[in-house]
Amino acid sequence: EAQVTQNPRYLITVTGKKLTVTCSQNMNHEYMSWYRQDPGLGLRQIYYSMNVEVTDKGDVPEGYKVSRKEKRNFPLILESPSPNQTSLYFCASSLGPLPYEQYFGPGTRLTVT
């Protein structure tokens, strides 16, 4: 089954404790992306990757890191999480940025206390 998986689905952590949210897709997609969803703000793109070893900032990259060492994986790293990073995070993949629709993972709800 074609899918995007994210782990963990729920995470509660404390300020400053490094964490990684994993994202994996099995569709051989070149384009992968991370978003955060906040009430009243919709989805905002954090980082995206056009292919292996090619990543770039989206609209809200501060406080986040990513890497793309393999085509299927695109982890999101919060090296020193803060409460304002409490959010619902989605990973997505597609064949490319244009003209393709994105396939989204199930989401990761992160709470930073």
Place this chain on the structure above:
Amino acid sequence: AQKVTQAQTEISVVEKEDVTLDCVYETRDTTYYLFWYKQPPSGELVFLIRRNSFDEQNEISGRYSWNFQKSTSSFNFTITASQVVDSAVYFCALSTGNQFYFGTGTSLTVIP
């Protein structure tokens, strides 16, 4: 700068009513794509439709229809004869260059 505006934050309709969700976008690019996604209460994001900037034909898919007008930079979504299963948050999105830009979403509640 790219921007997508969904001015309607919440809409409630009674089952079987028609409802239109508005989407206005801003971009200076001549090549772009517009999308609608549905987020039901279960939380996943479901792709509904894609439209490119060179194709202004309206589209109908069952009870769903989309009206794309470049002159007003709008890409509106109409649900005909709404059903309870249509209750969800709907997002309009713009893709241009290498990025995607989403609106803030419209929460639709269909009352039985």
